[in-house]
Amino acid sequence: MAEPRRRPRAPRPAAPAATVEARILRLGTAGDGVAALPDGMPLYVPGALPGETVLAQPLARRGDGMAATLDTVLSPSPDRVEPPCPHFGPCGGCTLQHWAGDPCDDWKRQRLAVALARAGYAEAAVAAVLAPVARTPPGTRRRADLALRRAPDGGVSLGFFARGTGQLAALRTCLVLDPRLVALFAPLRTLLRGLGALRREGSAALNLLDTGPDLLLRTDAPLDATARAALAEFGRRHGLPRIAWAQGETGQPETAAQLSPVAIRLGAATVAPPPGAFLQASPAGEATIRDAVLAGLPEKLPTRAKLADLYAGLGTLTFPLAARAPVVAYEGAAESIAALQVAARQPGLRVTGLRRDLARQPLRPAELDGFAAVVIDPPYAGAAEQAVQIARSALRRVIYVSCNPAALSRDAKVLREAGFALLAATPIDQFLWSPHLEAVAVFARGN
Numbered sequence: 001m002a003e004p005r006r007r008p009r010a011p012r013p014a015a016p017a018a019t020v021e022a023r024i025l026r027l028g029t030a031g032d033g034v035a036a037l038p039d040g041m042p043l044y045v046p047g048a049l050p051g052e053t054v055l056a057q058p059l060a061r062r063g064d065g066m067a068a069t070l071d072t073v074l075s076p077s078p079d080r081v082e083p084p085c086p087h088f089g090p091c092g093g094c095t096l097q098h099w100a101g102d103p104c105d106d107w108k109r110q111r112l113a114v115a116l117a118r119a120g121y122a123e124a125a126v127a128a129v130l131a132p133v134a135r136t137p138p139g140t141r142r143r144a145d146l147a148l149r150r151a152p153d154g155g156v157s158l159g160f161f162a163r164g165t166g167q168l169a170a171l172r173t174c175l176v177l178d179p180r181l182v183a184l185f186a187p188l189r190t191l192l193r194g195l196g197a198l199r200r201e202g203s204a205a206l207n208l209l210d211t212g213p214d215l216l217l218r219t220d221a222p223l224d225a226t227a228r229a230a231l232a233e234f235g236r237r238h239g240l241p242r243i244a245w246a247q248g249e250t251g252q253p254e255t256a257a258q259l260s261p262v263a264i265r266l267g268a269a270t271v272a273p274p275p276g277a278f279l280q281a282s283p284a285g286e287a288t289i290r291d292a293v294l295a296g297l298p299e300k301l302p303t304r305a306k307l308a309d310l311y312a313g314l315g316t317l318t319f320p321l322a323a324r325a326p327v328v329a330y331e332g333a334a335e336s337i338a339a340l341q342v343a344a345r346q347p348g349l350r351v352t353g354l355r356r357d358l359a360r361q362p363l364r365p366a367e368l369d370g371f372a373a374v375v376i377d378p379p380y381a382g383a384a385e386q387a388v389q390i391a392r393s394a395l396r397r398v399i400y401v402s403c404n405p406a407a408l409s410r411d412a413k414v415l416r417e418a419g420f421a422l423l424a425a426t427p428i429d430q431f432l433w434s435p436h437l438e439a440v441a442v443f444a445r446g447n
């Protein structure tokens with residue numbers, strides 16, 4: 001899921017507007033408090049909570065409304081809490097840390113209910129199958145995509161961009177990340193201070209694998225032999241089996257130092273992920289998604305049943321699914337599907353991996369009809385083309401893993417119109433203290 005590494009564009013300077021007093025009516029999908037201006041236009045106030053009266057400074061038009069900054073909270077919500085992280089505010093990572101957990105869970109759960117209701121499922125039908133929010137604990141996030149910036153004195157800051165400002169909030173700690181990744185912040189800064197390949201800006205993507213932290217460094221200048229030796233020494237000292245490097249935001253990663261093999265266990269398979277590979281953000285989040293997907297399968301599968309896993313990545317869901325029936329996994333990223341295919345050669349796994357761009361070439365009805373169930377876990381944009389093909393097929397069971405309620409809503413509408421009922425909906429708070437919401441929804445027809 002998205003993490004706030006890419007530098008956001010700073011808002012255009014606007015003529016200073018008078019501070020307004022506003023009553024916050026609700027929270028918007030980006031986590032901002034939403035009030036109504038006298039003409040009815042929404043006023044988006046980051047940091048404000050539902051029920052609060054605030055003084056806010058309108059800044060500039062944003063979408064259908066007006067963006068503002070929070071000046072003063074005149075009447076705080078009883079659900080306002082002291083943010084536990086010292087970087088709250090400047091850091092763009094956890095924008096809802098000032099909100100108590102239970103109301104935040106209720107808000108996320110309600111957003112899933114609304115998304116499914118917008119797809120046309122009756123409110124009562126949604127309420128009947130909607131599970132409580134599964135909240136992942138702090139200190140368990142195993143992926144971080146940190147921005148790097150060299151200061152004029154040669155020092156390097158490492159952190160996330162504050163929302164909408166282009167300002168990098170330099171982090172000393174992080175409450176959501178696994179402490180084993182946080183422990184690398186200080187040594188990374190020291191390493192990067194002396195690394196000529198980082199002139200002005202770059203990034204450090206950290207994935208915590210079963211074999212230890214896996215680092216993908218992106219810098220704005222080439223990496224020479226001395227720098228490679230420094231990376232290998234860093235890996236040895238801090239227990240990183242592999243450090244990969246790439247030039248620029250889009251350069252192809254290459255292994256700069258490999259000290260021992262990398263691996264992660266997914267179901268019954270051991271997979272060697274490529275540098276910077278997609279992993280579910282936390283082991284607990286992954287387990288919740290996996291369990292909800294497995295629970296969504298038909299109770300009894302015919303002897304010759306096959307399953308399909310679309311947008312399979314490294315096989316996070318593929319390999320657990322293969323415990324129930326043979327699985328065909330489809331994935332667009334060459335390095336990910338290659339890792340899945342290699343892992344699938346381990347004995348007894350019953351997995352076939354195929355590379356396919358599912359946006360351009362969604363599985364057609366004749367292909368879908370051969371599967372007893374299809375799991376679909378698309379990127380943020382959702383799977384509009386694939387949903388249309390599913391609607392035209394004779395497929396009876398779809399398990400949809402979503403990281404974007406709006407895309408889920410759009411695709412679920414296509415399924416509903418094709419006769420799919422909603423059997424289960426599980427909201428998952430895998431990005432604690434952020435407005436992100438993930439979900440698993442199970443659809444069936446013809447049963």
Ligand SMILES: C[S@@+](CC[C@H](N)C(=O)[O-])C[C@H]1O[C@@H](n2cnc3c(N)ncnc32)[C@H](O)[C@@H]1O
Pocket residue numbers: 278279280311312313314315316317330331332333336356357358359360377378379403
């Ligand atoms: C949300 S991830 C899910 C991965 C996997 N199911 C998991 O749980 O780890 C979405 C996956 O879709 C892949 N993807 C993105 N666009 C794609 C496309 N057009 N065709 C096929 N796969 C695509 C990404 O490479 C990524 O692996």
